[in-house]
Amino acid sequence: xxxxxxxxxxxxxxxxxxxxxxxxxxxxxxxxxxxxxxxxxxxxxxxxxxxxxxxxxxxxxxx
Numbered sequence: 722x723x724x725x726x727x728x729x730x731x732x733x734x735x736x737x738x739x740x741x742x743x744x745x746x747x748x749x750x751x752x753x754x755x756x757x758x759x760x761x762x763x764x765x766x767x768x769x770x771x772x773x774x775x776x777x778x779x780x781x782x783x784x
Contacts, residue, residue: 729758729765738771749774 730738735746735755746766749755754777756770 727767727769729760729767730771732764732766735766735771739775 732743732746736743739746746755747764750757750764750766755766755774757764757766759765
C-alpha cells in the first residue's frame with residue numbers, strides 16, 4: 722500500500738494562488754475557512770484545502 726503525502730503550500734504560495742494578501746490568508750486560517758497545519762512554527766496549507774475553499778466560494782457565488 723502506498724501512502725500519498727498531500728502537497729503543502731507556504732502562506733506566500735497561498736497568497737499567490739488566491740490573489741490575496743498575507744493578512745487575508747491568516748484571517749481565512751484563523752476563522753477556519755482554510756485548513757492548515759503548523760510544522761515547528763511554520764504554517765502550511767494543503768493544496769486540497771485551497772481547492773476546497775475555492776469550490777465553496779464558487780458554490781456560494783452561484784446561489
